[in-house]
Amino acid sequence: MAKLFRAVIMGPPGSGKGTISERIAQSFGLKHLSSGDFLRENIAANTEAGVLAKTYIERGxxxxxxxxxxxxxxxxxxxxRHSWLMDGFPCTLAQAKALNSTCDLDLVISLNIPYETLKDRLSDRWIHPASGRVYNRGFNPPRVQGRDDLSGEPLIQHDNDQPEALVARLRHYKDVAKPVIDLYKSKGILHTFSGTETDRIWPYINSLLSTKIPSRPETDTQHIPMP
Ligand SMILES: Nc1ncnc2c1ncn2[C@@H]1O[C@H](COP(=O)(O)OP(=O)(O)OP(=O)(O)O)[C@@H](O)[C@H]1O
Ligand SMILES: O=c1ccn([C@@H]2O[C@H](COP(=O)(O)OP(=O)(O)O)[C@@H](O)[C@H]2O)c(=O)[nH]1
Structure with missing residues (x-):
């Protein structure tokens, strides 16, 4: 069996973690795991952790x-038995240390995106709550405005995606993520990507991962070559 690959993607809200994770999962066959999805599943199933988590998430x-x-x-x-890419965890140094005691990560992707870009994207982020699918009217609009492509159900916006809440969320992200980023830098597994468009960052991530994981033959043709 090929060696398993374990990666984490980090970045502030709106940096494109979810968008890029989906591309990585499709191109390289990694399982895309999302902390937000795990939490939503637990909330829906009324597990003990889910009930507790809900009280925090509801208060932002x-x-x-x-x-x-x-x-x-x-x-x-x-x-x-799976290679995976984790999105949204670890967020704090305590989480990173706990993860470290469970598994050895091969790679960490950190997204560094200007504030103005994050603000523009998030103020126009539309979410299908049941699946976590995200849309943006400019970048990846739904086929029918305000409706999820697959289910046809209504899309919603999160209050904490609006500019008033964003400054505090970003400040908080910077504070808690810094020691995590430093930890992964010191382990030599951190790769940082900067830019304003996922479509321009993606070829570099694709090329980095191609050197680490064999891509799936059926999706090879979708790869965007290095500029
Ligand atoms: N690693 C984590 N540690 C603590 N809380 C978390 C973590 N991951 C998710 N959460 C909680 O779950 C909520 C939903 O997470 P999710 O990643 O789906 O959305 P989000 O807050 O909109 O993040 P982003 O904007 O970066 O996509 C978060 O707002 C936070 O309260
Ligand atoms: O180059 C990009 C990448 C993403 N998005 C949009 O920006 C928002 C945030 O992206 P995502 O949810 O992937 O970011 P995350 O919060 O997971 O880091 C979503 O509405 C995406 O559709 C965008 O407009 N341009």
Whole structure:
């Protein structure tokens, strides 16, 4: 069996983690894991962790580290036969240390995107709550305005995606992410990508991953070559 590959993608809200994760999952066959999706699944299933997490998310707060690790680490430990890419976890140094004790990461992608870009994207982010699918009227508009492409259900916007909440969210991200980024830098596995458009960053990420993971033959033709 080919060596398993474990990667994490980090970045502030709106940096394109979800968008890029989907592309990576499609091109390289990694399983895309998302902390937000795990939380939503647990909330929907009314698990103990889900009920607790909901009380924080509803107030626009981060879920405490011990709840996150209790929820996610067992799920990652079960994935002994899959290569995966984790989006949204770890967010804090405590989470990173807990993850470190469970598995060895091969690679960390960190997205560095200007504030104005984040603000523009998030003020126009439309979400299908049941699936987590995201749209943007300019970048990837839904086929029918205000409706999810697959289910036809209504799309919503999050209050905390609006500019008033964004400054505080970004400040918080910077504070908590800095030691995590420093940790991965010191391990020599951090790769940072800067820019204002996912479509321009993607070829570089694609090219980096191509050197680390064999791409899936059926999706080879979708790869965008290096400029
Ligand atoms: N690693 C984590 N640690 C603590 N709380 C988390 C973590 N990941 C997600 N959460 C909580 O779950 C909520 C939803 O997460 P999700 O990643 O779907 O959306 P988000 O906050 O809109 O993030 P982004 O804008 O970066 O996509 C977060 O607002 C936060 O309260
Ligand atoms: O180059 C890009 C990449 C993403 N988006 C949009 O920006 C928002 C945030 O992207 P995503 O949810 O992937 O970011 P995350 O919060 O997961 O980092 C979404 O509405 C995307 O459709 C965009 O307009 N241009």
């Amino acid at each position: 707060l981060m879920v405490p580290d011990n709840v996150m690790t209790r929820l996610l680490l067992p799920r990652l430990e079960e994935m002994t």
